[in-house]
Amino acid sequence: xxxxxxxxxxxxxxxxxxxxxxxxxxxxxxxxxxxxxxxxxxxxxxxxxxxxxxxxxxxxxxxxxxxxxxxxxxxxxxxxxxxxxxxxxxxxxxxxxxxxxxxxxxxxxxxxxxxxxxxxxxxxxxxxxxxxxxxxxxxxxxxxxxxxxxxxxxxxxxxxxxxxxxxx
Amino acid sequence: xxxxxxxxxxxxxxxxxxxxxxxxxxxxxxxxxxxxxxxxxxxxxxxxxxxxxxxxxxxxxxxxxxxxxxxxxxxxxxxxxxxxxxxxxxxxxxxxxxxxxxxxxxxxxxxxxxxxxxxxxxxxxxxxxxxxxxxxxxxxxxxxxxxxxxxxxxxxxxxxxxxxxxxxxxxxxxxxxxxxxxxxxxxxxxxxxxxxxxxxxxxxxxxxxxxxxxxxxxxxxxxxxxxxxxxxxxxxxxxxxxxxxxxxxxxxxxxxxxxxxxxxxxxxxxxxxxxxxxxxxxxxxxxxxxxxxxxxxxxxxxxxxxxxxxxxxxxxxxxxxxxxxxxx
Numbered sequence: 001x002x003x004x005x006x007x008x009x010x011x012x013x014x015x016x017x018x019x020x021x022x023x024x025x026x027x028x029x030x031x032x033x034x035x036x037x038x039x040x041x042x043x044x045x046x047x048x049x050x051x052x053x054x055x056x057x058x059x060x061x062x063x064x065x066x067x068x069x070x071x072x073x074x075x076x077x078x079x080x081x082x083x084x085x086x087x088x089x090x091x092x093x094x095x096x097x098x099x100x101x102x103x104x105x106x107x108x109x110x111x112x113x114x115x116x117x118x119x120x121x122x123x124x125x126x127x128x129x130x131x132x133x134x135x136x137x138x139x140x141x142x143x144x145x146x147x148x149x150x151x152x153x154x155x156x157x158x159x160x161x162x163x164x165x166x167x168x
Numbered sequence: 169x170x171x172x173x174x175x176x177x178x179x180x181x182x183x184x185x186x187x188x189x190x191x192x193x194x195x196x197x198x199x200x201x202x203x204x205x206x207x208x209x210x211x212x213x214x215x216x217x218x219x220x221x222x223x224x225x226x227x228x229x230x231x232x233x234x235x236x237x238x239x240x241x242x243x244x245x246x247x248x249x250x251x252x253x254x255x256x257x258x259x260x261x262x263x264x265x266x267x268x269x270x271x272x273x274x275x276x277x278x279x280x281x282x283x284x285x286x287x288x289x290x291x292x293x294x295x296x297x298x299x300x301x302x303x304x305x306x307x308x309x310x311x312x313x314x315x316x317x318x319x320x321x322x323x324x325x326x327x328x329x330x331x332x333x334x335x336x337x338x339x340x341x342x343x344x345x346x347x348x349x350x351x352x353x354x355x356x357x358x359x360x361x362x363x364x365x366x367x368x369x370x371x372x373x374x375x376x377x378x379x380x381x382x383x384x385x386x387x388x389x390x391x392x393x394x395x396x397x398x399x400x401x402x403x404x405x406x407x408x409x410x411x412x413x414x415x416x417x418x419x420x421x422x423x424x425x426x427x428x429x430x431x432x433x434x435x436x437x438x439x440x441x442x443x444x445x446x447x448x449x450x451x452x453x454x455x456x457x458x459x460x461x462x463x464x465x466x467x468x469x470x471x472x473x474x475x476x477x478x479x480x481x482x483x484x485x486x487x488x489x490x491x492x493x494x495x496x
Binding site for chain 2 (some may be wrong): 048065078100128129140142145
């Protein structure tokens with residue numbers, strides 16, 4: 001057990017104040033402002049990060065609960081020079097307008113594609129077992145925890161679908 | 169958020185010791201508790217982090233059932249091969265709730281203990297007998313769309329918001345609890361949540377210092393299993409009415425009909441008389457109506473939620489009709 005947390009591969013000491021959410025820790029203490037605070041109540045998904053390979057709302061967890069964990073934020077997924085496949089697809093499909101929800105959308109979608117690869121079912125899945133299909137309906141259900149107030153949903157789904165089909 | 173002291177429990181004894189204090193709370197996934205702490209609906213002085221004390225396994229029980237750790241996540245439970253194959257009603261109920269991000273963090277024990285989403289409970293400027301005993305109930309004669317039509321009291325008409333527990337109720341699951349004194353007790357999930365009565369602050373039977381360790385499911389029950397959830401959005405919304413159903417047919421008649429209902433009361437609703445009325449009967453509108461009459465015998469609306477009474481009747485019709493077709 002360590003008192004440190006790995007953020008995008010770099011070790012950091014945990015904050016002293018136990019009230020610090022993982023979101024505030026990443027944004028305020030570490031200056032990684034890619035992760036966004038939307039509602040701060042787990043309703044909008046703008047704060048989605050990937051912890052030990054699993055996507056969660058960073059606003060609804062305390063930083064001190066994550067000693068030894070490995071966190072990936074949008075800054076850890078790609079850079080302007082070397083964007084990830086999903087980042088490229090969001091640009092190609094215009095999967096955003098204001099861009100505020102985008103880091104959360106992309107972190108969420110990155111982990112979601114792994115969930116589909118694991119054949120984890122969703123509420124939209126016909127069958128609970130077997131191989132999961134990447135239909136528009138599946139993507140919409142699996143991404144329902146990420147809101148886009150601009151309503152760029154159609155292009156977000158198209159971007160995710162593109163990457164899913166390429167990697168399938 | 170109000171200040172609190174934070175302790176990482178290493179073993180369950182640590183957690184029991186800390187939470188025996190009534191101003192202390194255990195935190196697991198935290199998706200509901202931290203939300204409520206930000207709103208100052210919950211103001212614990214101490215938090216015991218129980219995420220590293222174990223109790224997260226999903227394993228076979230001696231009688232062929234399944235033990236689901238209290239600290240296993242909702243996701244780990246819903247995607248577990250045995251849950252998917254043998255208890256699909258449970259997998260479906262879990263997958264119908266919240267979002268993937270929340271289910272990835274939320275634990276099974278925490279899911280059972282989640283608090284109501286009543287608007288008056290979550291707003292500290294409003295009266296609420298559950299949050300502040302004696303302050304009144306704002307929902308009675310107020311905004312009551314999500315509220316109870318069964319088993320409410322003149323002090324509280326809140327509903328239990330979860331989906332998982334509705335499926336667990338249909339499955340007659342058992343809740344295993346480590347007591348403050350260090351022993352164990354088991355409570356059927358059907359008796360775990362309380363009706364509000366004149367103690368609306370009491371959601372369930374847990375005492376200070378008690379911690380849920382596991383939920384056990386009976387040996388696979390087979391049958392046609394359905395979880396039908398009616399809500400205002402097609403994803404990420406609480407149930408207005410939900411039904412967990414485990415149905416079997418024999419020679420065109422119901423031979424099994426274990427049903428539990430969500431969104432209607434302060435607890436997942438289960439009434440043995442419904443199964444009794446269905447068994448041996450054909451799947452006709454008349455049979456469905458008889459079951460609905462029993463379910464809704466004591467139903468009472470509070471204005472905005474009056475629609476739940478006919479909605480529950482129609483949803484029950486739809487579920488029984490669908491189940492009978494599938495099971496035939």
